[in-house]
Amino acid sequence: MTPARGSKAIRLHRELTAIWGTPPGFGQFKAVNHTVVGKRFMLTALVFFAIGGVLAMLIRTQLATTDSAFLDAAAYAQVFTMHGVVMMFLFAIPFFEGLAMYLLPKMLGTRDLAFPRMSAYGYWCYLFGGTFLIIALIAGIAPDGGWFMYTPLSSRVFSPGVNADVWLLGITFVEISALSAAIEILVSILKLRAPGMSLTRMPIFAWYMLVVAGMMLIGFPPLILGSILLEAERAFGLPFFDPTRGGDPLLWQHLFWLFGHPEVYIIFLPAAGALSTIIPTLARRPLEGYEIVVAAILAMGFLSFGLWVHHMYTVGIPHVALSFFSAASGLVAIPTGIQIFAWLATLAHGRPRWSIPMLHVFGFFFVFVLGGLTGVMLAMVPFDWQAHDTHFVVAHLHYVLVGGFVFPMLAAAYYWMPHIFGRQSVQHLSHAAFAMIFIGFNTTFFAMHLTGLLGMPRRIYTYPANAGWETLNFISSMGSFVMSIGFALVALDLLLLALFGKPFRRNPWKASTLEWAAPTPATAYAFASLPEITARADRLDPDSLGPKLAAGEGYLGFVRRERMEILGVDMVTGKPDQLIILPPQTWLPLVTAVATGTFFALFLLKLYWMAPLAMLLVIGLFLLWTRTTGLREDENDLDIGQGVALPSHVQTEKPPAFWALTFTLAADATLYISLLFGAFFLWLSAPNWDAREMVEPNLLLSGMAGLLLIGASLFGRAASSAGPRAAVQLWLTALCQAGALSILVFMVADISDLASRHASPASILAVWTHAALHTLMGMVYGLYGLWRLQTGFVSPKRSLDLRLGRLWHDFTALAGLIALAFPFILQALPAVGASP
Numbered sequence: 001m002t003p004a005r006g007s008k009a010i011r012l013h014r015e016l017t018a019i020w021g022t023p024p025g026f027g028q029f030k031a032v033n034h035t036v037v038g039k040r041f042m043l044t045a046l047v048f049f050a051i052g053g054v055l056a057m058l059i060r061t062q063l064a065t066t067d068s069a070f071l072d073a074a075a076y077a078q079v080f081t082m083h084g085v086v087m088m089f090l091f092a093i094p095f096f097e098g099l100a101m102y103l104l105p106k107m108l109g110t111r112d113l114a115f116p117r118m119s120a121y122g123y124w125c126y127l128f129g130g131t132f133l134i135i136a137l138i139a140g141i142a143p144d145g146g147w148f149m150y151t152p153l154s155s156r157v158f159s160p161g162v163n164a165d166v167w168l169l170g171i172t173f174v175e176i177s178a179l180s181a182a183i184e185i186l187v188s189i190l191k192l193r194a195p196g197m198s199l200t201r202m203p204i205f206a207w208y209m210l211v212v213a214g215m216m217l218i219g220f221p222p223l224i225l226g227s228i229l230l231e232a233e234r235a236f237g238l239p240f241f242d243p244t245r246g247g248d249p250l251l252w253q254h255l256f257w258l259f260g261h262p263e264v265y266i267i268f269l270p271a272a273g274a275l276s277t278i279i280p281t282l283a284r285r286p287l288e289g290y291e292i293v294v295a296a297i298l299a300m301g302f303l304s305f306g307l308w309v310h311h312m313y314t315v316g317i318p319h320v321a322l323s324f325f326s327a328a329s330g331l332v333a334i335p336t337g338i339q340i341f342a343w344l345a346t347l348a349h350g351r352p353r354w355s356i357p358m359l360h361v362f363g364f365f366f367v368f369v370l371g372g373l374t375g376v377m378l379a380m381v382p383f384d385w386q387a388h389d390t391h392f393v394v395a396h397l398h399y400v401l402v403g404g405f406v407f408p409m410l411a412a413a414y415y416w417m418p419h420i421f422g423r424q425s426v427q428h429l430s431h432a433a434f435a436m437i438f439i440g441f442n443t444t445f446f447a448m449h450l451t452g453l454l455g456m457p458r459r460i461y462t463y464p465a466n467a468g469w470e471t472l473n474f475i476s477s478m479g480s481f482v483m484s485i486g487f488a489l490v491a492l493d494l495l496l497l498a499l500f501g502k503p504f505r506r507n508p509w510k511a512s513t514l515e516w517a518a519p520t521p522a523t524a525y526a527f528a529s530l531p532e533i534t535a536r537a538d539r540l541d542p543d544s545l546g547p548k549l550a551a552g553e554g555y556l557g558f559v560r561r562e563r564m565e566i567l568g569v570d571m572v573t574g575k576p577d578q579l580i581i582l583p584p585q586t587w588l589p590l591v592t593a594v595a596t597g598t599f600f601a602l603f604l605l606k607l608y609w610m611a612p613l614a615m616l617l618v619i620g621l622f623l624l625w626t627r628t629t630g631l632r633e634d635e636n637d638l639d640i641g642q643g644v645a646l647p648s649h650v651q652t653e654k655p656p657a658f659w660a661l662t663f664t665l666a667a668d669a670t671l672y673i674s675l676l677f678g679a680f681f682l683w684l685s686a687p688n689w690d691a692r693e694m695v696e697p698n699l700l701l702s703g704m705a706g707l708l709l710i711g712a713s714l715f716g717r718a719a720s721s722a723g724p725r726a727a728v729q730l731w732l733t734a735l736c737q738a739g740a741l742s743i744l745v746f747m748v749a750d751i752s753d754l755a756s757r758h759a760s761p762a763s764i765l766a767v768w769t770h771a772a773l774h775t776l777m778g779m780v781y782g783l784y785g786l787w788r789l790q791t792g793f794v795s796p797k798r799s800l801d802l803r804l805g806r807l808w809h810d811f812t813a814l815a816g817l818i819a820l821a822f823p824f825i826l827q828a829l830p831a832v833g834a835s836p
Helices: 004-022 024-030 035-064 074-109 116-139 163-191 204-236 249-283 290-306 320-330 331-350 356-379 380-387 393-419 430-453 469-501 542-550 588-603 611-628 656-685 699-719 728-755 759-790 800-828
Strands: 565-569 574-584 638-641 642-645
Touching: 004 542, 035 074, 035 116, 035 469, 074 116, 074 163, 074 204, 074 249, 074 393, 074 574, 116 163, 116 588, 163 204, 163 588, 163 656, 204 249, 204 290, 204 611, 204 656, 249 290, 249 331, 249 356, 249 393, 249 656, 290 320, 290 331, 320 331, 320 356, 320 380, 331 356, 356 380, 356 393, 393 430, 393 469, 430 469, 469 565, 542 611, 574 638, 574 642, 588 611, 611 759, 699 728, 699 759, 699 800, 728 759, 728 800
Parallel strands: none
Antiparallel strands: 565 574, 638 642
């Protein structure tokens, strides 16, 4: 770097740090920057991983010998359940969320994610929800029904304590974080890429995360719905899963595994994305078959939603359906195999460096392929019937998840830790740590295949001496302790890297992806100026690009009005189309997360009458987020450098907020469809579904509510152009929503007693409640739009707030009309599931 370029880079660095940097001291709690939040996610997930590992050691200690008295049945049930909960919900998903938040802006050539405050809010929800679960474990009231919480054992009758409530409320709290991350990642990848980075030039990791975020958006709502319905059954007696009152325990399994099996691929694909980034760098060759790998990712994301019955072969599914799901379970191996062969081809055509990350890549290949083979075995119905609920399934699960996630994440840690800390690994302990993890893991779980084939059930806390399982269990337990020591050595090794690693200037791996053009350790703003991408983003030259960007020789290489500015681009072509102004750092994400946690805590404490007050507080706090967003007057297009000027995002047709609400409504629609599916599933299969228990629909009230919903949608649409009559139209929108809300609340209250007697009115109550909540938010949207209009934030050129309201009103009208027609449809159905 020349002296002139160096002095300019230093000056620009100071100016940008003053705007983007996180304040010291208590100001750290205001941090919303993607680098800070991403590191917090990863560090917190690793802490939970350590807790989950300790719980695993307690399980293996208990099972090492026959008739062990180390843990009693109650303690073992809590430890077993919390091990699964911690590893699945508190480690795997949050860790890759943090990695994605840290890496994606740097890989995409931008300065931050689309909604930094939402990322911070998601982190605090994750931290509070996870801590909530761990405190319950310490207090002895942790969930004890398995990480899957099958009904009816998790119902109030069989689990009268708060243990199940802790799972239902804690997991739902954590899932808020996951959904917010999914929306954040989707919008950021689609709209915040560097100029010129079309979809066909995106780094492969971004493709993986795009598909994963879409899967999270569709896969998580069924679990959230199931948790809400089960908590409603436990708290208010609504019998969705009670077969004596028209419910069916199998409904829980369907809703859970609609989330649970896609989750396996949600966990695997980010790790595969890391491998697709690391392997080409270490092989010193671009990824082979980039286009077909992208197609394989898309295919895997699609196929993963057709596999949920893979976990339910033994519950009495008709043979035709078993054949379909068995075929789909085998078919998903094809896109997985395509990726593996692409990685092998890249290594075969390159000149691999046997560094520490490559050792863990080798561990992945060995372990994951074996897990895939046993997965194909379990996909076949006859074999699954024999091995179902044995330790063979436990071994398969760990071979897939540890092989498919933990080994790649260890490779990613050694690969990207230099980026995080600006230091290269000392690697004194790395080889020994890998060897102990690899040997210990295979010793532990290969033996479990054998105990499973010998008939040892899963989830038992003791077994008799004459079962013939003790020797293999003792071997498994010894291997687990060797593996634990290996993980402890990795933690120590990474700590030594952070403290005593050798400093370097840039790109120690000689990679060709854009994150290595950013300063290391990473700055708050990522790039001093934004690059123009003219080639595929895994074929760049970070060594020459980095100094140019640091000196401001790209887009936005300057500071303007102390605003945090980034670029929005066309989703397909990558052409810049808007200047996005991010809001400043604030305490509000933390405060809003505390209020959200209060809502769930009130439910746990059975203070149901106070919970709506906490929810209103949450809504009010979210409205406070908007005080500093938007413009009070129209602006001309603003210069972004390189002779290009762009409009502010609030003056464009489809800014990030538009897409965020669109994706939110897609998740909402998935939850709603799952609710309707649940009702029709109960009608079709549940015992005691008797038409005499049906609600008598009120045609007059339903018609009035429907007309009000249609009116709200029409008035909301008319107001969205911010014309001269917008204020009146917004008042009418809010009044229509309030009228529809009043009718729906009356209808819900009218059937509340009947709903506890049978699942059919309970299903109607649930659908109407969904509609009522949306009309409440519709009223809020109408009044909020009126407030923004009167305070000068809305004009015909700046009508974003009103257009967002239009989206909500349209969705509410459609969902509400379906809800109002729902009891008429149920009444017309024959009593298929009725008892004779």
